[in-house]
Amino acid sequence: MKKAVIIYNSKKGATKRYAEQISVYLNSKKLTTQVLSIDNYSEEFIQDADYLMLGCWTSGLMVFMQNPEKDWRQFASRLPETLKAKTALFTTYKVLTGSMFKNMRKQLNGKADSCTTEIKSRNGFLSEKDKEAIDAFIG
Numbered sequence: 001m002k003k004a005v006i007i008y009n010s011k012k013g014a015t016k017r018y019a020e021q022i023s024v025y026l027n028s029k030k031l032t033t034q035v036l037s038i039d040n041y042s043e044e045f046i047q048d049a050d051y052l053m054l055g056c057w058t059s060g061l062m063v064f065m066q067n068p069e070k071d072w073r074q075f076a077s078r079l080p081e082t083l084k085a086k087t088a089l090f091t092t093y094k095v096l097t098g099s100m101f102k103n104m105r106k107q108l109n110g111k112a113d114s115c116t117t118e119i120k121s122r123n124g125f126l127s128e129k130d131k132e133a134i135d136a137f138i139g
């Protein structure tokens, strides 16, 4: 069985819910999953992961300057230099994600350059489009 590890940063719960919904969907696709907050991250969690999904809430000035917040930036710097798992990014937001994914990548500093899957949600629930993106990611 392939394993996906989903690691999120959430303040009010939307991103946590999104992470959990991603997990439920991946379980329905016969993957084993582990969901954890960046607060509980350590390298051992991702050692045997085939897929890694990294998420955080969108922080910025609503229409521009979106960035992952400091805690997530620190988390990104703690990830190993080379991620063996295939990696995707996710975020939750209210208005616009703008530069969010670009800046998440910047913080990952080349660690997940091959990752192209990005999904986003306003409410933390998976849309049909998200499901299609995840299908392609694990396909």
Ligand SMILES: Cc1cc2nc3c(=O)[nH]c(=O)nc-3n(C[C@H](O)[C@H](O)[C@H](O)COP(=O)(O)O)c2cc1C
Residues within 6 Å of the ligand: 009, 010, 011, 012, 013, 014, 015, 016, 057, 058, 059, 060, 061, 062, 063, 064, 065, 066, 092, 093, 094, 095, 096, 097, 122
């Ligand atoms: C300080 C702050 C800045 C935010 N900046 C943005 C923003 O630039 N664009 C946006 O769409 N949402 C923005 N939001 C909304 C959050 O990204 C959104 O509510 C998110 O779902 C919160 O996730 P959480 O419930 O996991 O904490 C901001 C929220 C806060 C508290």
